[in-house]
Amino acid sequence: MLRLADELLLLALREQDGVAMIGSAELDCGVAGALLVELALAERVRLTDGRIVAVDSSPVDDPDLDALLARIAADGEPRKAEHWVNRSRRDEVRKRRLARLAAMGVLEERERKVLFVRHTNYPERDPGPEQELRARLGAVLGGAPADVRSSALLAIVHACRLDRKAFPEVDGKVLRTRVKEITEEQWAGRAVAKVIASIQAAVMAATSAVVIATNASIATGG
Numbered sequence: 001m002l003r004l005a006d007e008l009l010l011l012a013l014r015e016q017d018g019v020a021m022i023g024s025a026e027l028d029c030g031v032a033g034a035l036l037v038e039l040a041l042a043e044r045v046r047l048t049d050g051r052i053v054a055v056d057s058s059p060v061d062d063p064d065l066d067a068l069l070a071r072i073a074a075d076g077e078p079r080k081a082e083h084w085v086n087r088s089r090r091d092e093v094r095k096r097r098l099a100r101l102a103a104m105g106v107l108e109e110r111e112r113k114v115l116f117v118r119h120t121n122y123p124e125r126d127p128g129p130e131q132e133l134r135a136r137l138g139a140v141l142g143g144a145p146a147d148v149r150s151s152a153l154l155a156i157v158h159a160c161r162l163d164r165k166a167f168p169e170v171d172g173k174v175l176r177t178r179v180k181e182i183t184e185e186q187w188a189g190r191a192v193a194k195v196i197a198s199i200q201a202a203v204m205a206a207t208s209a210v211v212i213a214t215n216a217s218i219a220t221g222g
Contacts, residue, residue, distance in 0.1 A: 081191035155189025
């Protein structure tokens with residue numbers, strides 16, 4: 001069974017070479033948000049007053065989901081969704097989900113070396129699951145009623161800025177309008193977008209600090 005996190009990865013990777021079409025920070029945040037939504041859909045957690053609350057700690061037979069659920073339940077304090085997105089994105093969940101998809105035969109694990117550094121890519125092996133996913137989402141983007149899972153997935157795709165790259169065949173204006181209609185009430189997408197924005201702000205601040213320090217050093221002859 002493919003989870004939302006797995007479906008996000010299928011949309012984010014180029015089929016022929018398995019290279020992600022968005023940055024690792026965006027993708028990690030998206031995967032983390034997808035896990036959180038999956039727990040909500042399984043009625044294990046609930047968004048109450050803007051915060052995530054565990055309502056059922058019984059496992060869902062998925063190691064990543066069960067680990068996140070256990071962490072939320074053990075924390076004991078209701079926290080905003082972006083807290084869990086930010087925390088989970090650091091856990092290398094993406095690598096485990098990719099390995100899972102390879103073990104299922106959906107992707108192929110392929111190693112390559114770039115400047116003496118080994119990289120693992122995951123090109124598509126079985127196109128069936130992604131074709132079914134794209135048919136479902138394509139119908140929704142074309143105006144068909146959106147089910148809960150499709151709405152949540154599209155919200156995360158949009159938050160990761162993946163929508164234009166994942167659906168280049170859809171007119172840009174139509175895509176923007178339809179995605180906005182579908183995802184307006186999706187809290188996980190907003191949480192993912194906030195974490196991505198905070199990461200980018202931190203990177204920009206760090207880069208600016210380096211530039212300022214370098215210019216000051218040059219100006220003083222240091």
